[in-house]
Amino acid sequence: MRRPINFNAGPATLPLPALERARAELLDFDGTGLSVMEHSHRGQAYEAVHNEAIALLRELLSIPAEFDVLFLQGGASMQFALVPMSFLPVGGSADHVVTGAWSEKAHQEAAAWAGIAGARARVAGSTKESGFTRVLRADEAQLDPAAAYVHFATNETIHGVQYLETPTFGRAPQVSDMSSDFLWRKVDVAPFSLVYGGAQKNIGPSGVTVVLARKAFLERGRKDLPKILQYRTHAEANSLLNTPPTFGIYLVRNVLDWIKTCGGLDAIEARNRAKAAELYGAVDASAGFYRSPVEVGSRSVMNVVFRLPTEALETRFVEEAGRAGMLGLKGHRSAGGIRVSLYNAVEPEWVTVLVSFMKDFAKKAG
Amino acid sequence: MRRPINFNAGPATLPLPALERARAELLDFDGTGLSVMEHSHRGQAYEAVHNEAIALLRELLSIPAEFDVLFLQGGASMQFALVPMSFLPVGGSADHVVTGAWSEKAHQEAAAWAGIAGARARVAGSTKESGFTRVLRADEAQLDPAAAYVHFATNETIHGVQYLETPTFGRAPQVSDMSSDFLWRKVDVAPFSLVYGGAQKNIGPSGVTVVLARKAFLERGRKDLPKILQYRTHAEANSLLNTPPTFGIYLVRNVLDWIKTCGGLDAIEARNRAKAAELYGAVDASAGFYRSPVEVGSRSVMNVVFRLPTEALETRFVEEAGRAGMLGLKGHRSAGGIRVSLYNAVEPEWVTVLVSFMKDFAKKAG
Numbered sequence A, B: 001m002r003r004p005i006n007f008n009a010g011p012a013t014l015p016l017p018a019l020e021r022a023r024a025e026l027l028d029f030d031g032t033g034l035s036v037m038e039h040s041h042r043g044q045a046y047e048a049v050h051n052e053a054i055a056l057l058r059e060l061l062s063i064p065a066e067f068d069v070l071f072l073q074g075g076a077s078m079q080f081a082l083v084p085m086s087f088l089p090v091g092g093s094a095d096h097v098v099t100g101a102w103s104e105k106a107h108q109e110a111a112a113w114a115g116i117a118g119a120r121a122r123v124a125g126s127t128k129e130s131g132f133t134r135v136l137r138a139d140e141a142q143l144d145p146a147a148a149y150v151h152f153a154t155n156e157t158i159h160g161v162q163y164l165e166t167p168t169f170g171r172a173p174q175v176s177d178m179s180s181d182f183l184w185r186k187v188d189v190a191p192f193s194l195v196y197g198g199a200q201k202n203i204g205p206s207g208v209t210v211v212l213a214r215k216a217f218l219e220r221g222r223k224d225l226p227k228i229l230q231y232r233t234h235a236e237a238n239s240l241l242n243t244p245p246t247f248g249i250y251l252v253r254n255v256l257d258w259i260k261t262c263g264g265l266d267a268i269e270a271r272n273r274a275k276a277a278e279l280y281g282a283v284d285a286s287a288g289f290y291r292s293p294v295e296v297g298s299r300s301v302m303n304v305v306f307r308l309p310t311e312a313l314e315t316r317f318v319e320e321a322g323r324a325g326m327l328g329l330k331g332h333r334s335a336g337g338i339r340v341s342l343y344n345a346v347e348p349e350w351v352t353v354l355v356s357f358m359k360d361f362a363k364k365a366g
Helices: A014-025 A042-059 A077-086 A099-118 A214-218 A231-236 A248-260 A265-285 A311-321 A347-366 B016-025 B044-061 B073-085 B101-119 B213-218 B232-234 B246-261 B264-284 B312-321 B348-365
Strands: A069-074 A093-098 A118-125 A150-153 A174-177 A192-199 A211-214 A302-304 A338-341 B066-074 B093-098 B120-126 B149-154 B174-177 B192-196 B208-215 B305-307 B336-339
Touching: A014 A248, A014 B208, A042 A211, A042 A248, A042 A265, A069 A077, A069 A192, A069 A214, A069 A231, A069 B174, A077 A174, A077 A192, A077 A211, A077 B073, A093 A099, A093 B232, A099 A150, A099 A174, A174 B101, A211 A214, A211 A231, A231 A311, A231 B336, A248 A265, A248 B016, A248 B246, A265 A302, A265 A347, A311 A338, A311 A347, A338 B174, B016 B246, B044 B066, B044 B208, B044 B246, B066 B213, B073 B101, B073 B192, B093 B208, B101 B120, B101 B149, B101 B174, B208 B232, B213 B232, B246 B264, B264 B305, B312 B336, B312 B348
Parallel strands: A093 A118, A093 A150, A150 A174, A174 A192, B093 B120, B093 B149, B149 B174, B174 B192
Antiparallel strands: A069 A211, A192 A211, A302 A338, B066 B208, B192 B208, B305 B336
């Protein structure tokens, strides 16, 4: 059976070999006669998978030794709360850069915690007034030199806005939501103190959150919180403080292994850049029928958003594309328009099919 | 291939039909051509599974309409923190009944939060001095009549201690960790305000936490917390506030459907009681070679713990049983001895094999 063309924003399409591997050994993991999800998280069979996933992440991203690699739960949304709980000291302040729906939500959650903890979560800069159509330059931010950290999102999944180069917001520790930015290229994590992301974009299924963080930064986290809310305790326990989402982490392992088999992140990046170039090219070559609201220098390689002349045409576009076997093209309900997510497992051929459909649709409707 | 006999305490053995169903449709869920984990959590295909899982839980447990059914993440350990965060008011106090390692940990996490929030988490009663070998009777607890809630664990997975009848600790709302107690019989949730449990015992894979709670109780929760930490927001969003662990919830659906196919919880309970009776019978008939440290009225139907005359014999027992194809018999490192978890998917025949092994072992070594 031919797989549908899946442009979902997350949970997203997964590499077929990673899924086929999961199916092949679903009832018999590694010759044990048990499903991997029936193994104890304290047993050798699972721990080997767990440690292999961590080692593969370290290898693919060349993560420095002074960083911990954690697998947590709750998605990026849980990190929106856990980061200020650990790193926003009583009487302290954190700076937030807001460039889309997710970094805005991160600020709201931090502000809620700040209200409880007697601290502050400032908006150091925002592109909301211009409709989140570009990233904020570091020199536009009104930074607090005493900020405990600066939080921003390197890619905004809903608004299709991405930092194509890692910015530097002052000298405070940089903390970033990289959910839809993780692992489509070899990002250097050295400029950051902590980055996090939900797995359900490029890393695996939903239910696993990846955190990469400097050990020294984690050590500074608030120590009187319940242990389950502290990064430190998870780091000390190698993400086995309590039962982790074992099957999800197993699938992460499969996906990471697939990336390695593809030639690693440099090869994956070239493939992704070619997909995005083809799609943005089609938008720009449509004589205004398709319009990207995002400034050229901020256009996301992972989440391509564009508009059609009317909302009615956008609805028709999504419907007709659906009948042609293309799923997940409807923009987020808060933003409207069309969104095409081009995560690693999206085949280049799928983009070619979409671009061809776009040309036909514009000719017919334009 | 014959499945190994798996007595793991969790992640535990899962019903073969639930796993086979997952394997059969891993690459093509419900004729969609996609894995269920590649579907959007906002799409019809996944939402149908999500709502079916909730409906099956409601049906199997006859959950009253005034209760919400939530799927969260982070395991029971995360609930240890979230419960006091929502329900322990500033200046207030919660009562904890401690009957084993897990209810003790729940108290420690609540006490940490109480320290931050300016509240108290009292130990209203504990069986620690006697080594957690029995539950605490309600009349033994020193309850605070003004307590915001009373927390206890209906079953202690490590110490093998279980409330065979639901106790009533005063008039405060009753909150309970039921992780290893969920769904092996038809428990009435009406005496509780909130119960929770990690799925990885009787409900599904690790990475999903089930919460059943009175709507009115959730409504009283603290409203200034970050939204991701509030039960209310998850309830309002039908557990779709952010991306849920979709594949885990899909497997929960499969497991619940299997329970229904087996004849529901009454049939499952009869099966479980027979397994436990056979195993405790073998312990009691061994002329003291095997000794249950747990008082008869507190013996868990789900987690049977027993000791042998020496630790050396216990080690040999686990090793020889392992060679005979029986896994997961080693007691928790904090408790020692042998632990046999008899969750729903443990086949009665497996217990018969174990009992036969126990008789032979005692004869040889006794």
